[in-house]
Amino acid sequence: MKKLVSLLFAGAVILGAYVLSFGMPASLTGLLPGASETVAEKAGPGAPAGRPQRPGGGATTVVVEPLKQEPYTDILRAIGSTVAQRSVNVVAIVAGEVTESLIEANAEVAAGDILVELDNRTEILNLEIAQAELDQAQQTVERYKGLLTNSYVTAVDVADANVAVRLAEAAVGLAKIALEDRTIRAPIDGRLGLSDVEVGDRISAEQVIVTIDDTETLLIEFELPERSIGLLEKGRAVLANTPVFTGRTFEGEIFAFDSRLDSVTRSVTVRARIDNPDRKLWSGMTFAIRLVNEIEKLPAVPATAITWSRAGSAVWTDTDGVAARVPVTILYREGDRVWIETDIAEGSSIVTEGAQKLREGGALLVDGAERRPRPEEPA
Template structure:
C-alpha cells in the first residue's frame, strides 16, 4: 500500500513539473475544461499552442546585426631567392686563382675564379700579329692606289681587305677564349659553399658556386580549390617562420597557376616576400596566411540557432510572440555564427532560451525585466 502511494505521488509531481514548464496538453485541458465548466462559472484564459497565453517565457533578446566575416587561409610553403644563379665553368682547365668565400657578398662582375690562360694569351698574340700584318697590307695597297699606280688590281685589293676582316675576327675569338678563363659573378648577391680550390681541374659545365640575392624571396605554396577566390595578383600575404617567432613578414602574390592539380585539387601560387635585412634564407619553410573580408552577413550567437526537421533556424520576436525563421549557416567563429536569412536586420532574436520555445509562444526579455526590477 505504501509503495502504491509513493508511485502515485511521483506521477503527480512529474505531471505538475511538465505543466509548469510546457503547459497543459490541449487534450487534457479540453477534458479538464469540460469537467470544470459544470462546477465553475468564471471564464478560463484561452490557451495558445503548448505555451499558454497567460504565462510568458523569459528569454534573452538581442538585435539582429550584420557584419563582415574575415576569411583566413593558412598554408605552408617554401622560398627561393628571387634572383639566383648557379655559376658554371665555361671552359675546361686548371684553377689557378679563386675568391670563393662562403656567405661573402659579391657585386656583379667580381672575379670568382681564374683558369690557366697561357695558351689563350699566346693565341691572342698570334691573332693580333696576323691582324697587324693584314692591316699593313691594306694600308700599302691603299697608298699605291691613291698615287695612281696600277700595280694593285681591284681583285688584289679586295682580297687584302677580306684578309684583314678575317684577322680581326680571329682576334675577337682569341679575346673571348681568354675572357672565358676568368669566371666572374653574373649577379650581385651572397656566395654559397663551393668545393673548388686552386689546383683543381674543371670541365666545361661544372658547377662552381651558387649566388643568391636574398633581398627578395619567391615563396611557392598551394591553395586548395575552396579558397581560389582569394587569389589575385598583388594581394598581400603574411609570412612567419619558427626561426623568428612572433615576427611577421609581408609579401604579395605575383603569379598563380591557371589550372588545378588533378590529384591535390589545388593551385600553385608564387608570392614575392620583402627581405631587405637578409634575415630569411632561401629554402626556409614558411607559414603563410591570407585574409579577405566578405560582404556583410547577419551574425547571431551560436545559442540562438535551433534545429528541426527543416534545418537550422532562429526565433524572432514580433509583438511579444516568437516566429521561427530558417537560416543557412555560412561561417562560425567562436560563439558567433554568420548566416543567410530572410529575417530583417534590427529584428529582436532570441539569443538564450531558444530551445524551449514553440511557434507563437509569448516571451519576455530577461534584460528588460532586470531593468524594471532595478
C-alpha cells in the same frame, strides 16, 4: 504477452518524457483526483474554469539579444617556402685547372666580380699569334694600296688583302673570348653559397662552381583552396610569418598564380613577392601565409541561436512575446559566432538560449518576466 508488456512500457516512457518537457496534457489532468481544484487554485483570477495551465502561464523561458550587424574577416591560411627572385648557378664554360679562387661562402658580390681564374697560358699565346697575324694583314693592305698606282698590284689583290685583315680581326676576337672564358665572374649581385672549388682543382665544362642568390626580393610559393579563386588578383596583399622571427609579420603581394586547379588537391598554386632590403630572410625559409579578406557587415548571432529541421537552418525571434521561426542561410562560422543571410531587421530580438524547446506562436518568458501575446493576437 511479452509484446504487450513491451508496448505498454514504451508508451509509459514516451508519456513520461512528454510530461517532463511540456507538462501534463489538459485531457489527462482533468482525470486526476482533485485536479480541478488544483488547476483552479494555480490558474489565478480570470482563468477559464476547468482549463489547466503550466507553471508560468505555459511560457518558455528563453534568453534573447538584439540582432547585430558585424564585419567578418575571412582568413585563408597556407604554408609556403621562399626562393630568391634572382638565383643562378655559376657554371664553368670551359675545362681547366684552377689557379686562383676568390669564392668565400656567404660573401656579397656584385655582377662582374671575379670568382675563379683558370690556367690561361695557352689562350694568352693564341691571342698574341692572332694579333701578330692581324698586324701583318694590315701592313699588306697598306703596301698594296701604295703599289696599286704603279700597276704592280691589281684591285683584286687589294680586295684579297682586305679580306685577310677581316679574318685576322675575327681570329683576334675569338682568342680574346677564349681568354675571357678562363676567368669566371659573378653574373648577378647577390650572396655566394658554399663551394668546393680550390686552387689546383681541375674543373670540367658545365660544372657548377657556386650558387648566387639575390635575396633583396624573395618569392613565396604556396597552395590555396578552390574557394580562394575569387580573391586572387595581382597586387593583393598577403601576410607571412616565420618561426625564425617570432612575432614579426612580413607583408608581400601576389604577383602570379596558376590558371588551373590541381586535379588531386583541388588547390591553386600562388606566388607572392616579399621585399627583403636588409636581407635577413633567406632563400628556402618556411612561412605561414595568410590571405585576409575583409567582408562588409552581416547579421551575426551566437551559434546557440541556430536550430535545424528538415526545412534547414533557422532562428527564433521574439515578436511581442510570441515565438516565430525564421529560416536563415549560414554564410560563415567562427568559434561560437555565426554570420547569416536573413531578412530579419537589425535590432530584432533573437532567441539565443532555449530555442530548442520553442514552437511556433508559443509564449515567451524573457529575463524572468513573461512576455504574453497582445490581446488581439492568439495565445
